[in-house]
Amino acid sequence: MVTEEPTSVKAKPRVAILFGGRSSEHAVSCVTAAGVMGAIDTNKYEVIPIGIAKSGQWVLASGDTSQWSLSSTALPEVAASDQTVTLAEIGGEHQLIVAEPNAVPRELGSVDVVFPLLHGPWGEDGTIQGLLELSDTRYVGAGVLASAVGMDKHFMKVVFEAAGLKVGPYVAVTDREWVTDAEAVRKRVDKLGFPVFVKPARAGSSMGISKVDSLDGLDAAVEEARRHDLKLVIEAGIVGREIECAVLQGRGTDAPRTSMPGEIAVAAGEHQFYDFAAKYVEDGAAALSCPADMPDEAIARVRELAAVAFDAVGAEGLSRVDFFYTPSGELVINEINTMPGFTPKSMYPQMWAASGLAYADLIDELIHLALTRKTGLR
Numbered sequence: 142m143v144t145e146e147p148t149s150v151k152a153k154p155r156v157a158i159l160f161g162g163r164s165s166e167h168a169v170s171c172v173t174a175a176g177v178m179g180a181i182d183t184n185k186y187e188v189i190p191i192g193i194a195k196s197g198q199w200v201l202a203s204g205d206t207s208q209w210s211l212s213s214t215a216l217p218e219v220a221a222s223d224q225t226v227t228l229a230e231i232g233g234e235h236q237l238i239v240a241e242p243n244a245v246p247r248e249l250g251s252v253d254v255v256f257p258l259l260h261g262p263w264g265e266d267g268t269i270q271g272l273l274e275l276s277d278t279r280y281v282g283a284g285v286l287a288s289a290v291g292m293d294k295h296f297m298k299v300v301f302e303a304a305g306l307k308v309g310p311y312v313a314v315t316d317r318e319w320v321t322d323a324e325a326v327r328k329r330v331d332k333l334g335f336p337v338f339v340k341p342a343r344a345g346s347s348m349g350i351s352k353v354d355s356l357d358g359l360d361a362a363v364e365e366a367r368r369h370d371l372k373l374v375i376e377a378g379i380v381g382r383e384i385e386c387a388v389l390q391g392r393g394t395d396a397p398r399t400s401m402p403g404e405i406a407v408a409a410g411e412h413q414f415y416d417f418a419a420k421y422v423e424d425g426a427a428a429l430s431c432p433a434d435m436p437d438e439a440i441a442r443v444r445e446l447a448a449v450a451f452d453a454v455g456a457e458g459l460s461r462v463d464f465f466y467t468p469s470g471e472l473v474i475n476e477i478n479t480m481p482g483f484t485p486k487s488m489y490p491q492m493w494a495a496s497g498l499a500y501a502d503l504i505d506e507l508i509h510l511a512l513t514r515k516t517g518l519r
Contacts, residue, residue: 154253156186156508157237159269160202160209161193161219164261165348165369168216173258173483175209175217176490180501186508189237189249191226192219193259199226201239201249211484228252228276235278254511255280258483261345262370265480266292274516281511282458283479284519290454291479294342294374297454304453306446306474309379309465313342316371319363326363331356336378339363341370345478352378379473381465384433386447387481387492388460389503390510397451399444400496403431403488429488431495435466442472450477457514458507461489 160174161167174190181188192202200222209217224241226249231238237249257269257280267289273280283291290296295313302308312329319326330337339362341349349369351362366373387400406428432440447462454460454477461481465473481489490500498506 153185153187154508154512155189155251156181157189157191157252157255158258159191159193159255160258161195162259162261162264163193163195163197164259164263164265164344166260166345167195167218168211169482169484170258170260170264171209171217171219172211173260173487175206176483176485176487176500177256177258177504178204179206181504182501185505189252191237193264194219194221196221197263198222200224201226228255228272228278230276235276252278254278254508256508256511257282258480260480260482261348262292262343265345266343277516279511279514279516281507283454283456283460287455287457288479291456291460291477292343292345293372294340294476295372297476298374300453301450301474304449306450306453307472309473309475310377312375314363314373314375316367319367319373323360327356327359330359330375333375333377338376338378339366340374340376341366342372342374344369379465379467381467381471381473382433383475384435384443384464384466384472385488385492386443386462386464387489387496388447388451388456388462389493389498389506390451390457390459392510392513397448399447400492400498401432402435402440402443402447403429403492403495404433405429405488429491429495431492433466439466439470439472446472446474450474454479458510459489461492 158174158178160170162170190202190204192200198221201224224239227238229236229238234251236251238246239249240246255273255278259265259269265288267285270285270288290300298308310333314326336352336354339351339353349366351365353359353362382404384402384404386402389398391397443464450462451460456479461478463475465475483490490503493503
């Protein structure tokens with residue numbers, strides 16, 4: 142895809158790649174950043190890698206993508222540093238400033254757009270988007286509200302239902318409810334029938350998710366999910382194939398663009414579902430089929446509903462929308478991910494590649510959308 146250069150920025154825009162973060166998806170964010178930094182056109186963009194340590198400190202990070210690779214024995218992590226990076230407006234431009242003990246702060250120069258490759262809370266949930274909005278800085282992806290709704294599996298379902306999308310049976314559980322009356326929660330879950338999936342309400346990458354086949358296993362699964370988030374969503378198991386669709390914001394007033402739907406096949410063995418290890422660690426644990434083996438009318442319907450979901454939460458830039466395709470041909474929406482993984486194994490870029498948009502061109506298009514988007518309320 143060839144994109145025209147926005148007239149409002151320099152010939153070679155400076156892109157700050159922001160990754161790491163405070164959430165349990167820190168390592169996944171690092172791997173996503175490695176994928177983007179390895180594919181972005183450095184003849185067209187000047188790239189500044191900014192890591193966020195688990196403490197929340199912003200630091201200058203290495204552009205060596207091998208440092209951020211994921212293996213079965215080691216997870217990449219942004220280390221804290223004596224040097225702290227901040228974003229400030231100086232002379233009408235958004236400047237990166239480096240501060241360190243006993244030294245005068247120094248400027249790294251202006252930033253035209255931030256690519257926040259952060260997954261999970263304190264990054265994908267509207268928090269970093271709010272900071273960038275406050276500083277009037279352009280960035281890739283969904284805004285504050287869309288990010289927050291897309292992160293919270295409970296409110297996401299409420300918005301989907303209001304938009305007329307089919308949502309499966311579920312129970313939302315707050316910390317207060319579980320602590321004060323766990324038995325009432327058990328009774329509500331029992332009415333869903335088994336199996337159920339116990340999930341942190343505001344986590345991703347399959348972190349803290351358990352499949353529970355009977356009431357006996359519920360408490361342990363709840364406590365595991367509560368390690369990631371004190372608010373939970375417990376979903377009835379749905380018999381159906383898991384179908385996903387990548388959505389890309391249209392240019393100007395154009396409608397959202399959708400990829401061909403994809404389907405992940407998880408290899409038989411240890412993985413009961415598409416868990417963290419199958420997604421990111423174990424080669425051969427999962428394979429993507431795109432387009433998914435579905436009738437043409439079902440493919441068209443998936444793409445239509447994915448665009449509806451994108452607009453329902455007010456998403457911008459990119460999203461991946463996940464469905465269950467039941468034996469009767471019904472499509473039940475599972476969730477939207479407003480900052481899907483960009484690792485080499487991630488479904489979002491793979492689905493676009495299978496639909497004719499290569500990884501580097503996809504990155505280029507996302508940056509273009511961010512550079513041409515107005516700041517402030519929109």
